[in-house]
Amino acid sequence: MHKKRGFSLVIFSCVIAFFYIPLVVLIVYSFNASKSMSLTGFSFVWYHKLFFDSRDLWSACLNSLLIAAASASVATILGTLGAIGLNWYTFAFKRYIQVVTFLPLILPEIIIGVSLLIFFAGIHFKLSLLTIFIAHTTFNIPFVMLIVLSRLEEFDYSILEAARDLGAREIDTLFKVIIPLSMPGIISGFLTAVTLSLEDFVITFFVAGPGSATLPLYVYSMIRFGVSPVINALSVVIIAATIILAFSTKNIYKYIIGR
Amino acid sequence: MKRSYGATYSAPVALWITFFFVIPLLIICCYSFMAKGLYGGVVNRFALDAYTALANAAFIRVTLSTLWISSIATMVTILLALPAAYFIARSEHATVYLFLVIIPFWTNFLIRIYAWIAILGNNGFLNELLLTTGVVTAPIQFLYNQYAVIVVLVYTYLPFAILPLYATIEKFDFSLLEAARDLGATKFQSIVKVLVPNIQSGIITSVLFVFIPSFGAYAVPQLVGGRDSVMLGNIITRELTVTRNWPLAASISVVITLITTCGVLLFMRLQKSKSSHVVLDGRSL
Numbered sequence: 001m002h003k004k005r006g007f008s009l010v011i012f013s014c015v016i017a018f019f020y021i022p023l024v025v026l027i028v029y030s031f032n033a034s035k036s037m038s039l040t041g042f043s044f045v046w047y048h049k050l051f052f053d054s055r056d057l058w059s060a061c062l063n064s065l066l067i068a069a070a071s072a073s074v075a076t077i078l079g080t081l082g083a084i085g086l087n088w089y090t091f092a093f094k095r096y097i098q099v100v101t102f103l104p105l106i107l108p109e110i111i112i113g114v115s116l117l118i119f120f121a122g123i124h125f126k127l128s129l130l131t132i133f134i135a136h137t138t139f140n141i142p143f144v145m146l147i148v149l150s151r152l153e154e155f156d157y158s159i160l161e162a163a164r165d166l167g168a169r170e171i172d173t174l175f176k177v178i179i180p181l182s183m184p185g186i187i188s189g190f191l192t193a194v195t196l197s198l199e200d201f202v203i204t205f206f207v208a209g210p211g212s213a214t215l216p217l218y219v220y221s222m223i224r225f226g227v228s229p230v231i232n233a234l235s236v237v238i239i240a241a242t243i244i245l246a247f248s249t250k251n252i253y254k255y256i257i258g259r
Numbered sequence: 260m261k262r263s264y265g266a267t268y269s270a271p272v273a274l275w276i277t278f279f280f281v282i283p284l285l286i287i288c289c290y291s292f293m294a295k296g297l298y299g300g301v302v303n304r305f306a307l308d309a310y311t312a313l314a315n316a317a318f319i320r321v322t323l324s325t326l327w328i329s330s331i332a333t334m335v336t337i338l339l340a341l342p343a344a345y346f347i348a349r350s351e352h353a354t355v356y357l358f359l360v361i362i363p364f365w366t367n368f369l370i371r372i373y374a375w376i377a378i379l380g381n382n383g384f385l386n387e388l389l390l391t392t393g394v395v396t397a398p399i400q401f402l403y404n405q406y407a408v409i410v411v412l413v414y415t416y417l418p419f420a421i422l423p424l425y426a427t428i429e430k431f432d433f434s435l436l437e438a439a440r441d442l443g444a445t446k447f448q449s450i451v452k453v454l455v456p457n458i459q460s461g462i463i464t465s466v467l468f469v470f471i472p473s474f475g476a477y478a479v480p481q482l483v484g485g486r487d488s489v490m491l492g493n494i495i496t497r498e499l500t501v502t503r504n505w506p507l508a509a510s511i512s513v514v515i516t517l518i519t520t521c522g523v524l525l526f527m528r529l530q531k532s533k534s535s536h537v538v539l540d541g542r543s544l
Contacts, residue, residue, distance in 0.1 A: 008349075011342035012356075015417065018339075019363040022374030022414070025384050029377065038387055082272030089265020097269050100276050106467070106523045107516060108475020110492050114499060114512050115283035121300070122286055138279040141272060170264050199368050202477050202492075206499075219369040223376065223482060232377070235370045242365045246358070 023239055030232035046233040054230060060218035063129060064198055067214060071136035072193035078137075079144030080186050084178060086145070087152040088160070101142045112139055113206035120207065127209030135207045136197045143196060144189035151185025191249060284516070291510035299503035309510035318494070325490040328405055328480075329473035332412035336420045336469045337462065339413070344424035344461075345454075349433070357425065364418035372482050375411050376402065379483070403485030411483050412473050419472075420465035427461025428454075463530050471519055491515060 033043035050057070086097060104112060116135050120127060159181070163173045179186070201216040208217055222231055294306040312318065347356045363371065378384045379401035386398040401407060431454065439449035455462070477492030484490070491511060498508035 008342040008346035011339060012346040015339055015343045015421075016359055018414065019360070019417070022371070022378055023363065023366065025378055026370075026374050029384070036382060038391075078272045078275055081268045085265045085268030085272075089263050089268070091263060091265040091269070093273060094265065094269070097273050097276070100281055101272065103520070104276075104280055106471060107519055108471055108492075110475045110477050110495060111284075111512050111516055111519075112280070114495055114508060115287045116279065117499065118290060118505065118509065119279075119283035119286050134279055138275070141276060145272070195365065201368055202475075205477070216367060216369045219367070219373065220478070220482075223369070223373055231370075231373055235366075235373065238370055239362075239366050243362060246362065246365060 023235075026232050026235045027239070029229065030236045032229065032232075035229055046229045050230050050233040050237070056213075057215075057218055057230075057234065060213045060215045063132075063212060064215040067129065067133050067136055068194045068197040071133050071140055071197050072190050074133075074137045075140035075144050075193045076186060076190045079141045079189060080148050080179070080182070082141070083145045083148040083152055084174070087149060087155075088157070101145050104139055104142045105146070109139070109200070109202040110206075113203040116203070117206040127207060127212070129209075129212045131207045131209065132204055132212060132214065135203050136200065139200070139203060140193040140196055143192050147189040147192060148182060148185045151182045155181065287509040287512050290506055291513050293506055295504050295506045299505055301505055306506070309504075309506035312507055313510060313514065321489055321491060321494055324405075324488065325474060325492075328408055328412070328488060328490060329470055329476070332409045332416070332473045333466055333470045335409065336413050336417050337465055340417060340420035340424050340465060341462075344421050344428050347421070347425050348428040348431075353425075353429070357422075360418050360421050368415065369478070371415055372411055372479060375407070375414065375483060379407060379410075402483050405484070405488045407483040407485075408476075408480050408488045408490075411479050412469075412476060415479065416469040416472060419468040423464040423468065424458065424461045427458040427464075431457055460530055463526055467523060467526060471523075474519070475515060 028039075030046055031042050031044070032039055033045060034040035082097065082101070085091070086094060112135070116131070116138070117127075120131055125131065155178075159177060160173060163177045168176070199216070200214075201220060204214050204217055205220070208214065213221070219231065219234070222228060290301050291309050292305055292307065293301040294304045294308060296302050343360075347353050347360070350356060376383065380386070381398045381400060381402070383401070385401065386395075389395045390398065435453050435457070436449050439453045440446070444452065475492055476490055477496060480488050480490045480493055481496075484493075495508045495511050498504045498511070
């Protein structure tokens with residue numbers, strides 16, 4: 001039994017090392033005094049620069065957060081309603097919705113970016129934060145729908161019939177029965193959308209206007225035009241924030257479904 | 260009978276996706292059949308230039324190298340992900356290990372690419388290490404070639420492969436492996452003939468999750484690739500922003516869209532027909 005897992009243990013250890021060595025390198029060098037990769041001494045200079053001398057970076061960060069919150073919210077509302085419609089009803093253009101909300105999941109991101117850029121240029125829509133918001137909402141909707149649908153599939157339909165038999169109008173059923181009972185799915189859809197939005201580079205790259213950089217775009221330009229160790233410090237802050245958020249969302253999630 | 264509210268619920272999402280996904284896709288389809296404008300954009304005239312340009316040798320070379328790079332990256336990823344997912348699924352601390360896999364996956368995409376530049380760069384960690392230990396006297400150029408692109412693609416998409424594989428392996432009945440061994444199969448035979456066919460849906464999902472984004476990669480070859488690793492994504496971007504040949508960018512996008520959609524449909528059909536096959540296989544064993 002243990003002998004059998006020897007090989008997979010070795011591979012798993014290699015995979016974990018492969019995952020974490022780059023992150024550890026970033027953490028170590030973020031405290032390095034020198035600008036080069038030779039270790040010269042311990043210093044907080046890059047963190048100081050990151051927090052007190054990187055105004056553009058923080059405004060990019062703010063843009064990212066704004067777009068993530070807005071696009072995830074809109075995608076969650078539209079996606080949840082769409083999923084409810086698809087799950088319980090049959091109507092004329094149902095098949096169409098199923099196909100066109102599945103396609104963005106399988107197409108490479110660059111296709112969505114290119115087609116939206118050409119679309120916005122075609123209708124003379126100026127590229128700005130608004131176009132980024134539209135693009136992010138578009139790619140977030142299919143993910144939210146997928147997640148909410150999988151939750152709705154476990155839903156006991158007789159509860160809905162009971163609500164209706166007792167005289168609930170459709171709107172009451174929606175707000176008092178369907179939404180509260182599918183809350184875990186809706187929340188994980190929302191969180192996935194936030195993550196995808198914060199993470200996206202390729203689509204944003206195409207639809208961002210001048211002066212509307214998000215954090216990934218800013219990091220991209222930092223990498224292309226002269227690497228500064230400030231990125232190391234920023235990376236460490238992002239890694240730390242990721243870990244803290246991962247732990248706390250796990251707790252928030254538990255709190256909400258444990259109600 | 261109650262009135263059906265299905266269309267009411269789904270109308271907003273249908274409108275949004277139609278406007279911002281379907282219509283843009285149709286527009287690039289149209290653009291790909293038009294003549295190019297002088298300063299970007301298109302001229303309102305039917306032309307097949309954008310498609311005849313695809314038959315050119317340089318473009319075919321890029322397509323082949325894109326296929327090559329993304330196939331190798333997918334293969335390496337799956338070969339690493341399978342044993343790793345198997346290990347997680349059989350361990351008692353699966354949640355902890357899954358968490359370890361998910362953390363790097365949540366760390367920003369650009370930061371993950373940057374980390375590899377910091378390691379493999381000419382003044383990077385690895386060269387610094389080799390120079391100070393005296394293994395080499397001049398820095399080696401690790402970056403800006405196919406290998407660097409493959410390493411970073413594997414690094415980026417490995418978690419995407421591990422998670423679906425874990426989900427299917429976790430449901431697998433491991434006593435089947437013991438049965439196969441008892442009936443005289445070697446360890447290797449039991450893995451290949453019993454485990455792999457049973458987790459096929461997970462393998463297919465992982466392949467798609469890794470292959471599709473690698474095939475359409477833009478940022479990775481742009482930042483760590485070199486002349487031997489120009490991919491279709493870079494060509495599209497160049498045509499769109501530098502050369503300003505929009506019909507060509509559109510025709511390449513249309514081709515990628517068609518290839519991906521057909522590929523996915525084929526895979527899904529394969530999965531359906533195979534899954535009935537697997538049951539029979541299991542019985543005959």
